[in-house]
Structures are given as structure tokens and as C-alpha cells.
Amino acid sequence: MSTPLAASLLVALAAANPTLSKAEATLSFARFGEPVASHSLEELQIAVGAELARVHEPYEDRPVEFAALPLPELFDAIYSPSWRRERDLHVLFTCADGYQPTVPLSRFLDHASWLAFERLGAAEFAIxxxxxxRRQTVSLGPFYVVWDNAENEELRSEGDYGWPYQVVAVDLVRTAERFPHMVPPPASSDRVRDGFAAFQVHCSRCHAVNGDGGRIGPELMTSPSSILLRGRPWLRRWIEDPSSELPAARMPRFNPEAPNREATIEAIIDYLYAMAEAAPGTSGAR
Known part of the structure; x- marks a missing residue:
């Protein structure tokens, strides 16, 4: 749900987040890796106008209100409305901390979404x-992608998928072209390909495979044989809930509300095995 914000909220970023000046709140846009534009928050507000976004915050599990820019209208202004005919593309978000999630472009056509820049009723733009x-205060600036999930069970069940914060860049990409070293071998089974699709949703935002992907977590193919040596039971436990193996693990447990959770985890393991077995100098059995 959204309603227009009062004009005073359109210039409230600096007050809401004293560590980030208005001039510093900029966002870069690209298409297939080629720069398209770079705009300040003020310029983006002029282009599309701000709204009140009421959402169910997945990290805090409660209703929260944000001052935000509607993302479909923002994409119209940056890429022209032609982006709406390219449902096969993905949106790659780059975050200040190295997080790099990809979200299908079709999701922005099917569900309302916003680019938040202020948390209303709070001293800081943070969660x-x-x-x-343990609970930690995390800064969201300069931008945070949020979804209209307050009354949408499908989006609520996906948890924090598609909710990147500290966003500094947006790129429209074809994942096979942007991340060629992450793609499974051509002869891979449907199950491995399903695992690859799930890996992109749940894992590649933090982890890289053969250099492609996020930078928060470790590269998974630094030592491909280690994946094979650890074995499926250990990988399953780690993906399901890392704290069962390492109590202080930063990696969260696999979304408990994810549809077909167990089958999805198994498919991800199949994908990791396929990539490890395809790496030079490795061999192993399932």
C-alpha cells in the first residue's frame, strides 16, 4: 500500500540518517554492464516522487513504514517503459558491503516494490x-529495496529474498552472460539446473562460484574438492541451519517458510556437486 508523502519528507534523508549526506545518496544504473545513468536522491525524487510504503519488515518481523520511491516508475524513468517487455532479464543489485543479489525482472511487474530512503518514526535509517x-543494528543507506508484502502470503513466505540494503548500483542483466562461470555444465540434469536457479535466489547474493556472485561469504570453489569431501549430510545440515555446526555462524538458516524447502536444499547440493566435479583436478562420489 502507498500514499503520497508530504513535501517535507522529500528532503528528509540527511536528518533521518546523519551519517549519510543528501549529496552522498546516489544510485548508479547500468544495462548489461554498460553505464546508463547516475542520480542523486534529490534527482530521483524529482523524476518519480516519493511515497509512503507500509511493509512487513522481514528482518524484524513486524510492520514498518518507509519513505520510498516506486521502483517500476523509477525503471520507467531510467530505462524507458521498454523494460516491461523484457521479463527474461534479472535486476542485479550491488550493495556497499559486497552483497550482490539478482531478482527476476518479472517480479517487479508482478508485485509492488519501492526503493526506500528513510524509515519513518525512527532516528536512523536502519534495522x-x-x-x-544476536540482534545488531544495521544501516540501510543509501537505499533499501522493499516489497508490498503486508497482505501477500507468497511474498511473506519468501522472507528477506529481494530485500537488499545499502544499495549503490542497479544493472539489468542476463545471468548466464553476467555470471558465466556460475552456470552449470551444458549436460547438467534438470535437477542441477533447478539447483542453480535456487542458488541464484538464496545463495549467490553472498557467495561466489568461480568468481561470479556476492562477496560477503566465501568463494565456494576455492577448493572444489572440499565440497565433495564434506559430503551431502554435512552440506545439508549447514544449509538448513549453519548454527547447528557453528553457533556463531553469520550465515542465516535456510528460510523455514520456503516452499518445498527440503527438495530445494537437495537441488542446491546437486548443483554444488556438479560444479565441484566439473572443476579441474577434482573427483568424487555422491
Missing amino acids: DKLESG
Whole structure:
């Protein structure tokens, strides 16, 4: 749900987040890796106008209100409305901390979404997030992608998928072209390909495979044989809930509300095995 904000809220970023000046709140846009534009918050507000976004905050599990820019209208202004005919593309978000999630472009056509820049009723543009077994205050600036999930069970069940914060850049990409070293071998089974699709949703935002992906977590193919040596039972336990193996693990447990959770985890393991077995100098059995 959204309603127009009062004009006074359109210039409230500096007050809402004293560590980030208005001039510093900029966002870069690209298409297939080629720069398209770079705009300040003020310029983006002029282009599309701000709204009140009421959402169910997935990290805090409660209703929260943000001052935000509607993302479909923002994409119209940056890429022209032609982006709406390219449902096969993905949106790659780059965050200040190295997080690099990709979200299908079709999701922005099917569900309302916003680019938040202020948390209303709060002193800071931040959330309290569970990390390494304890709640920590995490800054969201300069931008935070939020979704109209307050009354949408499908989006609520996906947890924090598609909710990147500290966003500094947006790129429209074809994942196979942007991340060629992450793609499974051509002869891979449907199950491995399903695992690859799930890996992009749940894992590649933090982890890289052969250099492609996020930078928060470790590269998974630094030592491909280690994946094979650890074995499926250990990988399953780690993906399901890392704290069962390492109590202070920063990596969160696999979304408990995810549809077909167990089958999805198994498909991700199949994908990791396929990538490890395809790496030079490795071999192993399932």
C-alpha cells in the first residue's frame, strides 16, 4: 500500500540518517554492464516522487513504514517503459558491503516494490537484524529495496529474498552472460539446473562460484574438492541451519517458510556437486 508523502519528507534523508549526506545518496544504473545513468536522491525524487510504503519488515518481523520511491516508475524513468517487455532479464543489485543479489525482472511487474530512503518514526535509517546469534543494528543507506508484502502470503513466505540494503548500483542483466562461470555444465540434469536457479535466489547474493556472485561469504570453489569431501549430510545440515555446526555462524538458516524447502536444499547440493566435479583436478562420489 502507498500514499503520497508530504513535501517535507522529500528532503528528509540527511536528518533521518546523519551519517549519510543528501549529496552522498546516489544510485548508479547500468544495462548489461554498460553505464546508463547516475542520480542523486534529490534527482530521483524529482523524476518519480516519493511515497509512503507500509511493509512487513522481514528482518524484524513486524510492520514498518518507509519513505520510498516506486521502483517500476523509477525503471520507467531510467530505462524507458521498454523494460516491461523484457521479463527474461534479472535486476542485479550491488550493495556497499559486497552483497550482490539478482531478482527476476518479472517480479517487479508482478508485485509492488519501492526503493526506500528513510524509515519513518525512527532516528536512523536502519534495522535490527539477527546476525551471528544476536540482534545488531544495521544501516540501510543509501537505499533499501522493499516489497508490498503486508497482505501477500507468497511474498511473506519468501522472507528477506529481494530485500537488499545499502544499495549503490542497479544493472539489468542476463545471468548466464553476467555470471558465466556460475552456470552449470551444458549436460547438467534438470535437477542441477533447478539447483542453480535456487542458488541464484538464496545463495549467490553472498557467495561466489568461480568468481561470479556476492562477496560477503566465501568463494565456494576455492577448493572444489572440499565440497565433495564434506559430503551431502554435512552440506545439508549447514544449509538448513549453519548454527547447528557453528553457533556463531553469520550465515542465516535456510528460510523455514520456503516452499518445498527440503527438495530445494537437495537441488542446491546437486548443483554444488556438479560444479565441484566439473572443476579441474577434482573427483568424487555422491
